[in-house]
Amino acid sequence: MLYVGHTPQEEEHLLRTIGVKRFEDLIASIPESMRLKKPIAIPAGESEIEVRRLFQESERRNYDPRVVPSFLGGGIYDHVIPSVVNHIQLRSEFYTAYTPYQAEVAQGTLMTIFEFQTMICELTGMEVANASMYDAGSAAAEAVLLASGATGRRRILVARSLHPHHRAILETYGRPSGLEFVDVGGEEALTPDELRDVLDGETAALLVQQPSYLGAVESLGPLADAVHDQGGLLVVSADPVPLALLEAPGKQGADVVVGEGQSLGNPPSYGGPAAGFFATTMKLVRRLPGRLVGETVDADGRRGFVLTLQTREQHIRREKATSNICTNNNLIALGFTVTLALLGPRGLRKMAEQSLQKAHYLEERLAPLPGIRRQPEGAFFREFCLRLPVPASEAIAKIYAEAGILAGIDLGRVHRDWQDRLLVAVTEKRTREELDAYVEAMRRVVS
Amino acid sequence: MKSRDLRLIYDRSAPGHEGYRLPDLDVPEQPLDRILPKEALRAEPPLLPEVSEPEVVRHYIRLSTLNHHVDKDTYPLGSCTMKYNPKLNEDLCRLPGLAGIHPMAPEELAQGLLGLLHRFTGELAEIVGMDTVSLHPAAGAQGELLGIRLIRQYHDHRRNKKKTVIIPDSAHGTNPATARMVGYETVEVRSKEDGRLDLGALREVVNEETAGLMVTNPSTLGLFESEIAEASELLHSVDGLVYMDGANLNAMLGLTRPGDMGADMVHINLHKTFSTPHGGGGPGAGPLGIKAKLEPFLPVPVIVERDGRYLLDSDRPHSIGRLHPYVGNVGVILRAFAYIRSLGGDGLARISRGAILNANYLMKKIEEDYPVAKPGWCMHEFVSTLSWMRKQGVKNIDVAKRLLDHGVHAPTVSFPLIVPDCFMIEPTESESPTSLDRYAEILREIAREVREDPETVKSAPHRTPVRRLDEAGAARKLRVRWRPKPDGERGSND
Numbered sequence: 018m019l020y021v022g023h024t025p026q027e028e029e030h031l032l033r034t035i036g037v038k039r040f041e042d043l044i045a046s047i048p049e050s051m052r053l054k055k056p057i058a059i060p061a062g063e064s065e066i067e068v069r070r071l072f073q074e075s076e077r078r079n080y081d082p083r084v085v086p087s088f089l090g091g092g093i094y095d096h097v098i099p100s101v102v103n104h105i106q107l108r109s110e111f112y113t114a115y116t117p118y119q120a121e122v123a124q125g126t127l128m129t130i131f132e133f134q135t136m137i138c139e140l141t142g143m144e145v146a147n148a149s150m151y152d153a154g155s156a157a158a159e160a161v162l163l164a165s166g167a168t169g170r171r172r173i174l175v176a177r178s179l180h181p182h183h184r185a186i187l188e189t190y191g192r193p194s195g196l197e198f199v200d201v202g203g204e205e206a207l208t209p210d211e212l213r214d215v216l217d218g219e220t221a222a223l224l225v226q227q228p229s230y231l232g233a234v235e236s237l238g239p240l241a242d243a244v245h246d247q248g249g250l251l252v253v254s255a256d257p258v259p260l261a262l263l264e265a266p267g268k269q270g271a272d273v274v275v276g277e278g279q280s281l282g283n284p285p286s287y288g289g290p291a292a293g294f295f296a297t298t299m300k301l302v303r304r305l306p307g308r309l310v311g312e313t314v315d316a317d318g319r320r321g322f323v324l325t326l327q328t329r330e331q332h333i334r335r336e337k338a339t340s341n342i343c344t345n346n347n348l349i350a351l352g353f354t355v356t357l358a359l360l361g362p363r364g365l366r367k368m369a370e371q372s373l374q375k376a377h378y379l380e381e382r383l384a385p386l387p388g389i390r391r392q393p394e395g396a397f398f399r400e401f402c403l404r405l406p407v408p409a410s411e412a413i414a415k416i417y418a419e420a421g422i423l424a425g426i427d428l429g430r431v432h433r434d435w436q437d438r439l440l441v442a443v444t445e446k447r448t449r450e451e452l453d454a455y456v457e458a459m460r461r462v463v464s
Numbered sequence: 465m466k467s468r469d470l471r472l473i474y475d476r477s478a479p480g481h482e483g484y485r486l487p488d489l490d491v492p493e494q495p496l497d498r499i500l501p502k503e504a505l506r507a508e509p510p511l512l513p514e515v516s517e518p519e520v521v522r523h524y525i526r527l528s529t530l531n532h533h534v535d536k537d538t539y540p541l542g543s544c545t546m547k548y549n550p551k552l553n554e555d556l557c558r559l560p561g562l563a564g565i566h567p568m569a570p571e572e573l574a575q576g577l578l579g580l581l582h583r584f585t586g587e588l589a590e591i592v593g594m595d596t597v598s599l600h601p602a603a604g605a606q607g608e609l610l611g612i613r614l615i616r617q618y619h620d621h622r623r624n625k626k627k628t629v630i631i632p633d634s635a636h637g638t639n640p641a642t643a644r645m646v647g648y649e650t651v652e653v654r655s656k657e658d659g660r661l662d663l664g665a666l667r668e669v670v671n672e673e674t675a676g677l678m679v680t681n682p683s684t685l686g687l688f689e690s691e692i693a694e695a696s697e698l699l700h701s702v703d704g705l706v707y708m709d710g711a712n713l714n715a716m717l718g719l720t721r722p723g724d725m726g727a728d729m730v731h732i733n734l735h736k737t738f739s740t741p742h743g744g745g746g747p748g749a750g751p752l753g754i755k756a757k758l759e760p761f762l763p764v765p766v767i768v769e770r771d772g773r774y775l776l777d778s779d780r781p782h783s784i785g786r787l788h789p790y791v792g793n794v795g796v797i798l799r800a801f802a803y804i805r806s807l808g809g810d811g812l813a814r815i816s817r818g819a820i821l822n823a824n825y826l827m828k829k830i831e832e833d834y835p836v837a838k839p840g841w842c843m844h845e846f847v848s849t850l851s852w853m854r855k856q857g858v859k860n861i862d863v864a865k866r867l868l869d870h871g872v873h874a875p876t877v878s879f880p881l882i883v884p885d886c887f888m889i890e891p892t893e894s895e896s897p898t899s900l901d902r903y904a905e906i907l908r909e910i911a912r913e914v915r916e917d918p919e920t921v922k923s924a925p926h927r928t929p930v931r932r933l934d935e936a937g938a939a940r941k942l943r944v945r946w947r948p949k950p951d952g953e954r955g956s957n958d
Binding site: 057 | 473474482487490491494500505507510524530541547552554557558565570573577579643644646647687693716719725747784785786794795796806808817818841843865873874894895925930931932935945
């Protein structure tokens with residue numbers, strides 16, 4: 018019997034020891050009226066090679082990511098994944114272990130989390146980071162809930178440049194508990210002037226994305242000052258790769274920094290699983306959602322690691338918990354940690370610089386094409402938004418058909434008014450040859 | 465025992481080392497300050513370790529050896545369903561033509577993946593007896609959040625004035641935490657003596673303001689809620705909805721279905737019942753099965769089939785909006801689908817049958833020393849009470865730690881709260897009779913030790929990589945990140 022530890026003969030032995038004649042005696046508490054009278058109506062089980070065939074056939078009906086250069090981003094990026102990562106993620110010791118509640122036999126997991134927490138603190142410039150969340154969207158939602166709890170206020174200002182899907186998740190999480198969301202700013206980098214009419218003593222937080230969904234590099238310092246003047250918090254949703262070069266939000270006054278860890282060490286996987294990160298100040302640590310690992314000593318006084326401050330969490334605080342989350346997306350966070358361990362400070366910087374340089378190389382050749390302009394126009398990092406003279410969906414289809422390139426995100430799919438917009442992300446994986454082929458294909462589309 | 469190497473990757477860092485090589489830049493390089501405003505640039509780089517590839521690999525392999533895990537030995541953690549994680553599933557979720565697909569790729573270039581997800585949705589709905597399933601929740605707790613959010617949307621849509629969610633006192637802590645996140649007051653209802661739902665007590669608290677009931681079946685004590693249908697009827701009589709916590713679904717595959725008990729929704733922990741790995745805390749996935757009356761409110765996008773093509777449908781006016789940035793934890797879902805495809809209906813029924821047999825067998829084997837808290841045959845797990853050990857000065861956590869010395873994992877001891885010195889054991893179907901016999905033997909030996917040499921148990925563990933850890937100290941003096949020593953680049957605290 019597949020995946021079952023005993024044979025039908027051994028079942029007899031189990032029943033005899035238990036002291037019943039038939040298995041049905043054990044489930045007498047299930048009322049007859051609720052018993053399933055016929056087998057579950059799904060196709061019969063299949064052998065390993067048949068199941069494999071089913072998945073491989075599906076694979077062939079998708080584009081082939083091994084040969085199709087992709088310029089898709091928008092929060093999920095196609096950076097290099099070192100070979101080492103998969104070998105570590107596939108260690109049974111890591112992937113078949115549970116949450117490290119029995120710390121004495123889970124030091125391996127706890128130590129990788131402690132390393133992850135340290136790396137997030139370093140990238141974001143914050144004092145404490147948790148063991149990870151589901152994804153950047155729910156992390157942003159948890160961040161504004163924290164801000165509301167910490168300030169006793171309900172109004173959240175949200176920069177229009179936040180990922181539109183994350184913006185929608187804020188509503189799902191926040192509206193039932195009475196949070197009020199006010200959209201601020203436009204497509205260019207947000208300025209304090211744009212906050213003047215809405216930022217007041219009722220504001221719990223300002224939420225800004227760095228770089229913005231459309232690629233703009235935000236200037237966080239003045240925004241932090243403005244919101245702090247009114248007693249509110251600055252929450253930043255930041256992308257970790259640009260943070261190799263961009264000033265750490267914590268150094269610019271952010272109170273909470275969240276973001277998405279997928280892009281370091283993990284494949285897109287159709288958008289999940291990802292790993293949100295969540296970092297804040299020691300002042301707010303008792304409001305932190307999720308798991309946190311701390312260093313301590315054992316009975317012999319030797320170094321060891323444990324889950325700490327568990328009194329914040331749902332399994333102890335129940336309805337008074339900081340969140341209902343009882344997950345750290347550890348395997349994804351492990352991919353992130355191993356990747357950064359391999360890259361080191363120079364490797365990460367190189368990855369960020371190459372993405373930046375190649376994005377600018379491409380933009381300089383696409384933006385001058387007839388009928389195309391970049392919007393927003395300010396500084397960008399490895400992603401930029403183009404307005405096209407044709408619907409973005411049409412350009413994407415043509416460029417894929419003619420050059421076998423995925424040109425970017427059709428923003429018409431995220432916003433009704435953005436049918437002519439294309440969001441283009443460039444990572445270090447794209448070669449000059451691919452960039453040039455992209456430009457040529459786009460030239461044919463617009464001329 | 466000899467101290468283990470507990471150095472962190474940062475402790476292994478030495479200047480100049482690198483573990484990965486990127487290709488050289490193949491486009492003309494522009495000065496950074498021409499591309500980015502100077503004030504946007506970092507003043508100092510993030511502190512990251514500098515380690516060669518072989519050292520990185522050795523480090524993480526060394527750390528891995530400090531973990532207990534399912535592939536090593538018994539892991540009977542109650543309510544967590546630590547079953548075997550099939551290797552085929554790991555291979556299939558990593559196929560490049562599935563794992564490499566970007567969520568914003570045009571739908572026509574992702575038909576294979578969308579087709580798999582659509583088919584999985586249908587098969588999972590059939591397994592739990594619901595009309596459809598939302599794949600979006602990234603975890604069980606997010607499945608709960610979606611469930612209660614749907615309850616709220618349902619009532620708002622019908623202009624019902626509802627205020628409360630009823631939760632039994634035996635429930636997992638996520639239940640009340642979730643109800644509060646959605647803005648409902650929670651009403652706790654006491655359980656019967658045997659830990660089951662008390663229909664009488666429930667009648668006393670159900671009224672016109674009741675939005676819904678959250679119920680775990682089988683209960684957290686491993687007992688089937690025999691009166692679940694009556695409880696559902698009671699809730700429906702005030703237009704309340706029944707949310708079933710599917711944490712214990714491993715007890716009922718092929719035997720009965722949440723949808724046939726009157727539940728309006730059930731979340732399904734793919735990382736429990738459907739064999740996807742726990743990964744040291746995640747990622748999991750918590751799809752939510754629902755009845756048709758809740759379908760208009762599902763989060764967007766919903767994968768639909770039209771004329772043989774699969775599409776992402778976001779045009780749903782009554783939807784609650786978005787829960788997940790895309791469509792859920794696809795990598796986890798693919799593993800679970802491989803499991804369901806491998807087993808089929810018969811195979812799944814065998815899984816629950818095996819889980820129930822193993823739990824009752826182990827319960828019987830140890831009942832003299834580990835008396836079960838509530839009498840009767842159990843489903844897939846049982847809860848013993850260790851209160852007799854108190855007179856020896858031994859607590860459940862001590863026995864848990866002593867088990868670690870024997871190379872097996874401990875049961876759950878923090879939960880359920882309604883059993884004193886609880887010991888919640890869920891062996892799962894994966895265990896063989898031999899391994900159950902061995903686990904029972906270890907437990908009996910520890911019980912002997914409690915009687916004859918309680919100090920050894922109280923001071924356990926003795927043979928693990930580290931001894932018992934000072935949790936209170938960790939919370940008192942928070943050290944939550946590595947820091948360099950003030951005098952140099954190394955920061956080891958060993």
